[in-house]
Amino acid sequence: MIQEEKQELKQIIQSEIATLSTEIATIQTALKPIKKDCSLDSIDHKMLKQDQNVNIQRYEVAKVRLNRLKAAYLNIDSKEYGVCQECEEDINIERLKLIPESKYCVSCMNELGL
Numbered sequence: 001m002i003q004e005e006k007q008e009l010k011q012i013i014q015s016e017i018a019t020l021s022t023e024i025a026t027i028q029t030a031l032k033p034i035k036k037d038c039s040l041d042s043i044d045h046k047m048l049k050q051d052q053n054v055n056i057q058r059y060e061v062a063k064v065r066l067n068r069l070k071a072a073y074l075n076i077d078s079k080e081y082g083v084c085q086e087c088e089e090d091i092n093i094e095r096l097k098l099i100p101e102s103k104y105c106v107s108c109m110n111e112l113g114l
């Protein structure tokens, strides 16, 4: 991987981290405990609960991705970064731009069923 590509990937990772951090903060605000509101009937309350569950799932997904991106960022200057952990071939740069935290090339991902 050439230096310019690394630089570009670093920027991509940084902006993804910023986006995810904002998203996590937004979800956290939305996840404030539901206050008992007498004006809500039980159906409204049920829908609120469902919303909460969706938010919890989004929150978990975002947090996992954030951790992976942070790890990728710390790892980007190492030799292992951008190399498939399965076949040890270089991971396609276009793929890394889309998913900078990739640890496997596309064919290994498919083979491993990831």
Ligand SMILES: [Zn+2]
Pocket (backbone or CB within 6 Å): 084, 085, 086, 087, 088, 089, 104, 105, 106, 107, 108, 109
């Ligand atoms: Zn591979």
